[in-house]
Amino acid sequence: MTRRVVAAGARCAAAVLMAAAAAATVSCSAGASPAVGASLSGHRAASPAVFQGPDGMEARWVIQENERPGTTAWEIHGSSGGIDGFANQVYATQGENVTLYVSTTGQWWQADAFRMGYYQGKGGRLVWQSAHVTGKNQPACPVTADINMVSCDNWTPSLTFRLTSAFVQGDYLVKLVGPANRQAYVPLTIWDPASTATYVVKNDVFTWQAWNTWGGYDFYTGQGSCPADVYPLCSRSRVVSFDRPYAENGSGFLSLEYPLVRWAEQHGLDVTYSTDLTIQEHPDSLAHHRVLLSLGHDECWSLGERQAAVAAHGNGMNIVFFAASPMLRHVRTQASPLGADRELVDYRDSTADPLNGNGNPLQVTGNEWASAPANWPEYSFVGDTYDGFLEPGQTYGLTVADASSWVFAHTGLHNGSVIPGVLATDVDSFDLGAGQPSNDQILGHTVIPAQLGQSSTPPLESDMTYYTDPDGGAGVIDTGTNHWINAMGTNQQASSILDQITGNIMRVFGQGPAGLTHPSQANWQEVTGQ
Numbered sequence: 001m002t003r004r005v006v007a008a009g010a011r012c013a014a015a016v017l018m019a020a021a022a023a024a025t026v027s028c029s030a031g032a033s034p035a036v037g038a039s040l041s042g043h044r045a046a047s048p049a050v051f052q053g054p055d056g057m058e059a060r061w062v063i064q065e066n067e068r069p070g071t072t073a074w075e076i077h078g079s080s081g082g083i084d085g086f087a088n089q090v091y092a093t094q095g096e097n098v099t100l101y102v103s104t105t106g107q108w109w110q111a112d113a114f115r116m117g118y119y120q121g122k123g124g125r126l127v128w129q130s131a132h133v134t135g136k137n138q139p140a141c142p143v144t145a146d147i148n149m150v151s152c153d154n155w156t157p158s159l160t161f162r163l164t165s166a167f168v169q170g171d172y173l174v175k176l177v178g179p180a181n182r183q184a185y186v187p188l189t190i191w192d193p194a195s196t197a198t199y200v201v202k203n204d205v206f207t208w209q210a211w212n213t214w215g216g217y218d219f220y221t222g223q224g225s226c227p228a229d230v231y232p233l234c235s236r237s238r239v240v241s242f243d244r245p246y247a248e249n250g251s252g253f254l255s256l257e258y259p260l261v262r263w264a265e266q267h268g269l270d271v272t273y274s275t276d277l278t279i280q281e282h283p284d285s286l287a288h289h290r291v292l293l294s295l296g297h298d299e300c301w302s303l304g305e306r307q308a309a310v311a312a313h314g315n316g317m318n319i320v321f322f323a324a325s326p327m328l329r330h331v332r333t334q335a336s337p338l339g340a341d342r343e344l345v346d347y348r349d350s351t352a353d354p355l356n357g358n359g360n361p362l363q364v365t366g367n368e369w370a371s372a373p374a375n376w377p378e379y380s381f382v383g384d385t386y387d388g389f390l391e392p393g394q395t396y397g398l399t400v401a402d403a404s405s406w407v408f409a410h411t412g413l414h415n416g417s418v419i420p421g422v423l424a425t426d427v428d429s430f431d432l433g434a435g436q437p438s439n440d441q442i443l444g445h446t447v448i449p450a451q452l453g454q455s456s457t458p459p460l461e462s463d464m465t466y467y468t469d470p471d472g473g474a475g476v477i478d479t480g481t482n483h484w485i486n487a488m489g490t491n492q493q494a495s496s497i498l499d500q501i502t503g504n505i506m507r508v509f510g511q512g513p514a515g516l517t518h519p520s521q522a523n524w525q526e527v528t529g530q
Contacts, residue, residue, distance in 0.1 A: 050198070050270050056506030057198040057290075059270035065168060066265050070119025071126055073112070074173055076183045076249055083109055083182040084214075084245040086152065087174070088338055090205050091189040091275045094163050100186065101243075102158040103138035106178035111159060113188075116171045116258060117265035124173070127166050133159050135178065141215055141244060148222055150215030151241040153337040163190065170273050171203060171253065171261055185249045189275050196288045197272035198510045201261060206276040206300035206331055208251035209240050209344050219329075219346050232348050232367075239334075242342045256296025256482070259489030260322060263499065264293075269506060276305050277341055280333065283308030291509045292319045297426065297482050299328045300346070301369070301378075303362050310381065313474045318509040321478040322485050324426035324462070325386040327378035330369045350374075380435045383465040384428035384478040388455030395483065396452060398422040398464065401445040401527045406508060406518050407466065407477070408443070411500050421491045422498070423448065424483035427462035432530045437467040441520040442527040444480060463528070468515030475514030477505060 050059050085102035092098055102109060110132050114124040141152040169192040176184045189203050210219045217223065222235030264271050272289065279286060280302050286292060292309060298321065301309075306327065313319055329346060332355075336342035347353040350366040350373055361373035370377035379385050390396065397418035400408065413419075423446060430442055444464035453460045464480040488498050508514050524530060 052511075053268060054507070055267045055269070055503035057270040057510040058268040059197065062265055062271060063268040066118045066120075066268070068119065068125055070122030071114075071124060072122050073126065074114035074116070074124035074175060076175070076185065078181065079183040079249070080181040082106055082180065083176050083178045083184050085158070085176050085184060085186050086243065086245050087186050087188055088157075089188070090242060090277050091191045091203075092163055093191055093193060094165055094167055096163050097160050098163060098188065099157045099160045100174070100176075101138070101152065101155040102133070102136075102176060103152075103155065104135040104176075104178050104182060105137055106135045106180065106182050108132045108135050109176055109178040109182065111161070112175045112177060113167070114173050114175060115168060116173060116261060118262050123262060127168075127172070128161065128164075130159060130161065143215065143217065144239070147238040148217045148235060149237055149239040149241055149343070150217050151243045151336065151343075152245070153241070153243045169195065171201070171258070173253075183249075184245065187246070187251055187253050189273050189278070191274055191278050192272055193282065193285065195272035198270040198289065199264065199272070199291045199293055199506070200286065200289045201264065201271050201273050201293050202279065202295060202298070203257060203273065203275045204252065204294070204296050204298040204300070205242075206302065206344060207297050208246070208253070209242060210300045210329065210331070210346065211252065211297075212240065212244070212246050212248075214245050214247040219348070236348075238345070238347045238352070240344050241336055242344070243336050243338050252296050255486050256323070257485060260293070260295055260485045260502075263488060263502065264506075267503070267506075270510070276300070276302065277333070279308050280304040281341065283311070286312035286317060287315065290317060290512060291506075292317055294319065294321045294326050295323065295485060297323050297325070299325045299426075300331045300344070301327045301329070302331050302333060303360075306369075313381070313469065313476070314472055316472045316474050316513040318475045318514050319477075320505060320509065321382060321384075321476070323482045324384075324428040324478075324480055325482070326382055326478065328368055328386050330365050330371070330374055332363050332365065377435065379431070380437060381476070382428070382478050383437055383440050383467045383476050384463060384480055385431045385434045385436065387427050387429035387457070387462070388453055388460045389426045390424050390448065390453035390460075392425075394424065394452045395421040396423040396446065396448050398444045398462065398481065399446040401442045401464075402523055405441065405443055405466070407501055407504050409504050411497055413497070419494045419497050422483055422487050422494055423462050423481045424486070426482045427453075427460065428465075428478055428480045429461040430463040430465055430524055430528055430530070432524065436465075439467050439470070439520050439522045440524050441466045441522060442524050443477075445527045466520050468518075468520045469513075470515070473513030473515035473519075475509060475518070475520070
């Protein structure tokens with residue numbers, strides 16, 4: 001697909017949205033064109049290993065990988081339950097062994113490893129399949145008193161497999177399958193430590209685990225009675241474990257991250273794959289890339305991960321926060337009986353954290369990074385501040401505030417245009433008093449009706465922001481909504497515009513420090529009146 005067709009489609013979609021607001025009628029026809037991800041023979045197949053494409057830097061290996069036979073067999077439909085599992089590693093590299101811990105009520109089970117991408121629209125490719133394994137119903141997973149941690153480190157290993165060269169770097173779902181429609185996922189990131197790819201896709205595994213209610217507890221929910229008017233919930237976990245399955249199949253990956261992964265591979269982008277934990281354990285790895293892509297609901301950050309991102313940004317790495325409340329919550333890792341960094345700590349109360357007064361204050365988990373004793377708010381780095389949330393099931397449109405920005409090129413949008421259904425769950429807003437960059441450029445500014453959500457400082461607002469570092473030139477974009485990636489995959493009204501905007505961001509950010517060519521233009525005074 002040529003850029004001309006994509007741009008025309010986005011302009012048409014924008015025209016339809018504006019016409020709908022004016023009760024007008026617009027007819028659009030782009031003519032027949034091959035779909036992105038169709039055969040890429042010709043100049044792209046003969047191109048260099050990495051080259052500039054219409055939506056960013058492309059890699060020949062990604063293009064060729066996604067031309068391989070795909071399948072929809074990775075999907076889970078109407079699982080009957082009866083099978084659960086987890087892996088002994090969050091991320092791994094070729095040549096390593098991965099051990100699965102599986103509990104099932106069935107007589108047998110098998111594991112199918114799918115690499116997730118585009119694959120001619122089928123979304124995944126089967127890379128490896130185990131033989132049948134005799135089923136075992138593992139013991140109940142105990143809850144550790146006081147910290148309310150559910151851990152299945154009392155399970156015995158079920159299967160170990162080696163990551164051969166067939167396991168190309170990427171995001172994987174290991175699908176556990178058993179008789180009578182027993183199905184479940186175990187997510188796994190395959191990391192290539194030698195990669196120098198333009199874009200780093202960061203799987204937000206800390207946040208996946210923070211919201212993992214398997215066994216009845218996570219950082220936000222718990223069992224038993226608590227005062228109804230006190231937040232956070234008294235029965236919540238203070239420590240959560242990776243040594244347990246995920247309550248929701250695919251954790252937060254399928255809804256909050258996969259649509260962007262699929263989009264990036266559909267467009268052949270020069271991507272590599274990482275996780276929060278990868279960056280914490282290998283902080284220098286970010287120095288080899290130009291853009292960090294923070295996906296989904298990336299609210300939980302450890303000190304090592306944050307220090308690595310700040311250092312990389314200072315050296316010219318652009319960052320896109322595709323969701324609201326990034327870097328809001330303060331976590332740290334510790335070992336479990338199954339290995340290093342297998343438990344995630346967040347007391348959300350520095351006075352209750354055993355490390356308080358006994359170690360590095362930047363490791364003590366207060367309610368937020370801004371809380372004492374860390375006292376390191378994320379606002380000046382993210383460029384936006386957590387404002388509140390829309391109630392479950394509620395969505396609202398994103399209002400364009402600066403249509404002249406390069407971010408909105410080829411969309412046909414103007415100031416005041418509304419991209420429907422993009423705002424949902426958490427939202428961020430600009431607040432100069434919170435210490436955000438003085439050269440922040442407000443790209444989108446939306447005041448959300450009070451009945452749709454809650455804010456600690458009404459009114460509830462969402463701001464899409466962009467700023468550039470005056471020293472190193474690196475750019476940072478915060479979309480101001482948790483729903484951007486999900487809407488790319490589910491919102492037919494807005495998806496073509498979001499595709500265009502996302503492509504604009506990838507193209508500019510992929511060329512190096514964005515401030516060298518597209519410095520931010522402060523407009524917060526005109527837009528917000530602050």
